[in-house]
Amino acid sequence: MLIKEFFAMTEEFFRTQTASSRIKANIVAEYFPKYCRILLTKPQKEIRYLDLFSGPGIYQDHSHSTPMLIARACAEDSALSKKVRLLFNDNRYISELRENILSHFPGGTFEYDPVFGNRTVGEDDKIHQYLNREPGDRNPHPTLLFFDPWGYKGIDTLALAKFLGHWGNELFLFVNIKRIHAAIENNKFDDLMKALFPTTIGKIKVDRRYKANVHERLSLIMDNLANEFQEAIPKGKLYHCAFKFQEEDSAATSHFIIHFTKHSKGYELVKQIFYDFDNIGATLERDGVYAFDAKKMYDAQNPLFDFSEFNISALSRQILSTYKGRKISARKLFEEHQVSTKFCGSHYALTLRKMVEEGLVSARFVNDKPHRVSVLLTPDCWLDFK
Numbered sequence: 001m002l003i004k005e006f007f008a009m010t011e012e013f014f015r016t017q018t019a020s021s022r023i024k025a026n027i028v029a030e031y032f033p034k035y036c037r038i039l040l041t042k043p044q045k046e047i048r049y050l051d052l053f054s055g056p057g058i059y060q061d062h063s064h065s066t067p068m069l070i071a072r073a074c075a076e077d078s079a080l081s082k083k084v085r086l087l088f089n090d091n092r093y094i095s096e097l098r099e100n101i102l103s104h105f106p107g108g109t110f111e112y113d114p115v116f117g118n119r120t121v122g123e124d125d126k127i128h129q130y131l132n133r134e135p136g137d138r139n140p141h142p143t144l145l146f147f148d149p150w151g152y153k154g155i156d157t158l159a160l161a162k163f164l165g166h167w168g169n170e171l172f173l174f175v176n177i178k179r180i181h182a183a184i185e186n187n188k189f190d191d192l193m194k195a196l197f198p199t200t201i202g203k204i205k206v207d208r209r210y211k212a213n214v215h216e217r218l219s220l221i222m223d224n225l226a227n228e229f230q231e232a233i234p235k236g237k238l239y240h241c242a243f244k245f246q247e248e249d250s251a252a253t254s255h256f257i258i259h260f261t262k263h264s265k266g267y268e269l270v271k272q273i274f275y276d277f278d279n280i281g282a283t284l285e286r287d288g289v290y291a292f293d294a295k296k297m298y299d300a301q302n303p304l305f306d307f308s309e310f311n312i313s314a315l316s317r318q319i320l321s322t323y324k325g326r327k328i329s330a331r332k333l334f335e336e337h338q339v340s341t342k343f344c345g346s347h348y349a350l351t352l353r354k355m356v357e358e359g360l361v362s363a364r365f366v367n368d369k370p371h372r373v374s375v376l377l378t379p380d381c382w383l384d385f386k
Helices: 002-013 019-039 066-075 078-083 094-104 125-131 157-164 177-183 187-196 201-210 214-232 264-277 308-323 330-340 345-357
Strands: 047-051 084-089 115-117 143-147 170-176 239-246 253-261 289-292 327-329 361-365 381-385
Touching: 019 047, 019 066, 019 078, 019 143, 019 170, 019 239, 019 253, 019 264, 019 289, 047 066, 066 078, 066 084, 066 094, 078 084, 084 094, 094 115, 125 157, 143 157, 157 170, 157 187, 157 214, 170 177, 177 187, 177 214, 177 253, 187 201, 201 214, 214 239, 214 253, 239 264, 253 264, 264 289, 264 330, 264 345, 308 330, 308 345, 308 381, 327 330, 330 345, 330 381, 345 361
Parallel strands: 047 084, 047 143, 084 115, 143 170, 239 289
Antiparallel strands: 170 253, 239 253, 327 381, 361 381
């Protein structure tokens, strides 16, 4: 009965693409080509995109999901079509996906033919062995993994962290926070929660009782999830940034997509992409996440409250605290400072221009070219803090 209900839910899900699903797909599809171009600043034999829960690729309403968007981005880029190998897996829809991919991108479109698998994540030994390989000195196939399970079953934090240990590997993890929130208090799901929170599930169960509201409890869960990944990485910094999705029929949060990378350039990139798709603009100093609310797309009578001034004010205070009395290029300041905040390049540019207006810093360009704005995040823009 449960299997029949599950299949019925997945059939319903792939009938019509929701606004949130479209944003999720576009975030990953926007990120992957730029991730590849960062890697291709050095010679690479092959770059991989791995989706372990691919789905059919096309909804019944003809909307394209992540696999089709990724494939199109690679097909339309001459460099990526020669360097990228697409790896898709789905234990139910893989035949439909293969047909959809090959009908739009026939043989010869890519240097490396796409690979299609129908294994069950969490039960298949080969997937488990692949994720748990020991990192070597080099990684001949840097890979972006999109891990989007139905709910949370199959998420093995230690295995995913081992995958991240390989040079160049990155992860987008999509989680149903509502289901996780409920499962934490249900002993029936202890094994699944232990796989998700291998060292902190007991602490989470205790600490969540002292949180005043759902927002604080969800923040507790997401903070501990990020910390589990960081603790499981044997050495080095692991950057993470999250993007939340509001329910389409209520004010509650339904899902998060969280990105993990070991490189500051990936962290810089994903924050900018999250910013571009954020239609709420919640205060990052308080919430620490970007957000999308489908209801805001249709609510013309209730325009968004502009949180940009809060973000500018918060970032301005942080910058002054660190750089007061110093001279530094705008690019160097951004590269130094952004690694410890959730603010993206657009936040820094807007904040520094506001600080120039307020007389907190002076800016000059040393390349003798005319500029329409007072600050650009370039090596040629120099800042002198009061």
